[in-house]
Each structure stands twice: as structure tokens, then as C-alpha cells.
Amino acid sequence: MPAGGGGPVPRTLALSAVFMVMTFVVLALYGVFAASVRTRLLDRPRVVDRLRRTFALSFLAPGDKLAVTER
Numbered sequence: 001m002p003a004g005g006g007g008p009v010p011r012t013l014a015l016s017a018v019f020m021v022m023t024f025v026v027l028a029l030y031g032v033f034a035a036s037v038r039t040r041l042l043d044r045p046r047v048v049d050r051l052r053r054t055f056a057l058s059f060l061a062p063g064d065k066l067a068v069t070e071r
Contacts, residue, residue: 041047 041051
């Protein structure tokens with residue numbers, strides 16, 4: 001801490017505020033990007049169908065494993 005800096009509490013609060021602003025900006029940009037990708041994907045029925053099938057298949061393997069597992 002530099003001499004005459006006013007103590008650790010104001011500096012900690014300032015750093016916390018910077019972190020909160022940076023986090024907000026990153027998450028806001030992520031939200032804008034995700035919304036644009038969502039719009040582009042939902043406009044393509046073939047892509048939506050493939051995503052649904054892939055998602056369904058991703059649950060099929062663990063479900064099969066649970067079905068054949070013995071206690």
C-alpha cells in the first residue's frame with residue numbers, strides 16, 4: 001500500500017467496483033453474441049433439427065447405461 005493511500009478499504013471497494021463493471025461488460029457482450037447466434041440458428045430449420053437430434057442422442061447413452069446397470 002502506498003503511504004497516504006487512505007487505507008485498504010477504499011482501495012478494495014474501488015477494485016471491487018472495477019471487477020463488477022468488467023464482469024457486467026463481459027456478460028453483456030456474451031448475451032448480445034448468444035442472442036445473435038440464437039437468431040441465426042433458429043432461422044435454419046435443418047440446423048434446429050440437427051441440434052435437437054444431437055441433444056436427444058446425448059441423453060440416450062447415459063440412459064442406456066442406467067438401464068443395464070445392476071445394483
